[in-house]
Amino acid sequence: MNFLELANSRYSTKNYDSSKKISKDKIEDLKKIIRLSPSSINSQPWRFVFVEDEAKKSELASVSLFNEEKVRDSGLLVVFYVADDLKVFEEQVKKNLPEMAVAYYENYVKTLPESAIKTWLQSQVYLSLGFFLSAAISMGLDSTPMEGIIHDEYSKIVPVEGFRPLFAVALGYRKEDDFNQPMLRPKSRLRAEEVVISI
Ligand SMILES: Cc1cc2nc3c(=O)[nH]c(=O)nc-3n(C[C@H](O)[C@H](O)[C@H](O)COP(=O)(O)O)c2cc1C
Known part of the structure; x- marks a missing residue:
């Protein structure tokens, strides 16, 4: 399938077949792929928690509102976290990014009000969601953001220091x-014609 065909075939799955498991190889590939998501200045303000353990997944399902059944029946839950402690995030930037990127962070991003910095950080994580959903369908996996x-409750069950959960993705095979x-x-x-403007 080409990308257009994949885009037409992917959808937010509402009912998963709990008897179908995702292979270990596919899960390992998803872990490699999500790490490669692009982000502004390569800032990577994220953590991705792959919940394969059934007991933990079930615990998270019970605090997933109207998504409870999807989480329970899916084969894998991935929780996307965004950097929440700006001091810790700044250290990550300084330690890992080239001078130009650090300068952009210092001279542009850091001058914004805290709420705008947090919006900028979240935008990067949402971008990784798009990347991830496309990867999943290319591997024949159904998914639900x-x-x-x-x-x-997610933070209490799976705490990640300096980060907070933003959203989760259930993956598996549809009923x-x-x-x-x-x-x-x-x-x-x-x-x-309304959303795509050609000039
Ligand atoms: C950030 C984000 C959050 C979403 N949250 C939920 C959700 O909590 N439960 C759900 O069933 N669908 C959720 N959706 C799915 C959207 O409703 C869905 O993407 C949209 O209606 C388009 O349909 P499609 O994904 O089937 O093409 C979410 C989608 C996105 C991108």
């Missing part, structure tokens, strides 16, 4: 009759 989780798949429910988007 989920902001509908209780963030404070054959999942109502949301494009075959049964055609994709709904604004008209191309």
